[in-house]
Amino acid sequence: MLDIRLLRDKPDYIKERLQTRGGDFSALVDEVLSIDQARRSAETERQKLQSDRNRLSKEIGMGRKNGQDTSALETEVRGIGDRIDEIGREADAADARQTELLLSIPNLPHDGCPVGQSAEENPILREWGTVPTYDFQPKDHVTLGSQHGMLDFEAGAKLAGSAFVVYRGSGARLERALINFLLDLHTREHGYQEIGAPFVAKAEALVGTGQLPKFGDQLYHCSLDDLYLIPTAEVPVTNLHREEILKHDGLPIKYAAYTPCFRREAGSAGLGVRGLIRMHQFDKVELVKITTPENSAAELESLTANAEKVLQLLGLHYRVIELCTGDIGFGSARTYDIEVWAPGQGSYLEVSSCSNFGDYQARRMQLRYKDEEGKNRFCHTLNGSGTALARLFVALVETYQQADGSIHLPDILAPYFGGTKIG
Template structure:
């Protein structure tokens, strides 16, 4: 959430940032906020003055009574009653204005970093780099949703979409045999690599309350995209970012404890309402999927160096998996609500002959920290908001799709990347 004092001191800069993110009616929204902010401060000043006058009257009453001036004391008491009533009215007015101000603030997305390119859609994103050789597949190569039907035993697909549909619905596949072991191997590999990079592993809940969803910016922006249990008002997590970052809600971190680096594996749940078409076939888009997430909390002056480090970590994973990939810097119109700068990673899917997004690595600057009330105490004993960052390292479904498609052999088998063989115990899927 943007800070009111920043908006007050940087009105034009804020409006320009919102326009870059294609936020509708940016000028009107900011002027409403500034008007409410002025009213709030004016009421607060009057309330402070009224309380001070009331305190002075109380002291005056004591002095008058001590001097035996009862009539004057009674008159002062009447003034005090009126002042208390006025204070109560002003306090209620202040709370009403604060609620209206918060309602306006939570509608604003984060401002984009100066390096974010102009643009409205994914076509306007900028390719930062591309690495790896796209494989030349045998003539009988297939996209993964067809390939999985030919892999496994007794004609049963190793990833069964029909069985998952029977149990739960579309977008909830069942992994069997070597596919299930491959999933487990990749999770262990990603967690081990994060551990080597200094991340502390945590195992958080996979349901969160509304306060947690608000703190990381999923609420009120994305409530329609999350599965919600109305009875207990709990949400299935769309990403481990939500519970892991909320470990530090209402926390003041000591400066010598920074940076905070956590990693977590969780299943993730997304309704993905309105998704259809060839681009979401098979593993390309699911309602439930597995993901390893890295999260950092850092000082503002160090956060973009940390972002580069996280980008480098994801690059390393893809290179060890021998997957061709590219990195995109997202434009203003294609960025997430809470992000100041996002890099998307895409892997080449040879069976589909298209790029598939497999990771986003983002810096949220103080946007989440302001909602979280996540701060650190400097050596000078001052408290300041921290920066939060996260990244997928990695999300499994599209990685599995690319591994299966890119490593097809002429005999119909699939070769397992060498780095995963010790984890899964086999080098080929027949």
């Protein structure tokens, strides 16, 4: 969330920056400021009364010790106590409301984030490789998956409904091979520590990373235990250090985690899309970094490079775009999307979204570090997919299909897959 002090000092600047996301936040900002005003005056009054009570209570204690009659004082303090309760309720209510409002305000886009209305205005930063060409009509992954008995959408629907899939045989093996390949790459070559995290999380964790309170309708929730299925490993992994004060010389912290991701995709227009493109459950290897404000910009570049490396090693054509202010995520200050080419789709698929959240998540989860001078400061958090598996699966089988429908995987996967041929 945003720093209330920044809101107090530069409300117009805040409104202006938020405006670039689309939508008008000025009423919300003004409401926060007026609540803040009320909260502080109630708080000041309460503390003054508490101070009075502490002083008089001590007098009572000492008076009793000396055998004096303290009943008049006791009556007076009782009255003060009643007023403390009263004003305290006001202060607490204002505080709760202020927090609630602050949690619903998105992050400020980074100064370098291109201003734009929608995805159409996202600039393309770079491309790698070229669009592969075929002297036959390339099939899509659904056809290929069915040809080789790798993907069973009917079984997925039978078990859990639409937008769930069952991987079979070489399909299941390829998925597992990719998970291991990605984890090995990031832990061995890129210096991330591997994390195996719970696939469910408490509400506090989701508030910390920003999925709650605003986007609860996108989450699967187990009401009996009040736990949420994680929509991304970002949630458990970033929250690993919630409410901690880290040592500056231990930063950056770099984590890589494989988890499945669960998303309700409520109201998503694209849910009817064919195949693996948009599922309620998909696998992902996520990269998370916790760093200092000074280094977060550079860490975003290297994080993105780490994710790109995946596609380079697999020989898949991709491009990197930057999300403009109108398309950027709720908590993000700056985001690069990596899109891989899928020949069977004839389009690019987003396989990674690398974001710098600045101190936005850190404030929500009270994640700080002690700097060189011993001062506590909020960390900066980043994350990016390295990469999403389902769409990578799509790009791989569609890119490396042969005229007869067989698939010849890149050699680098051989030790993981146990060969390179499917079909």
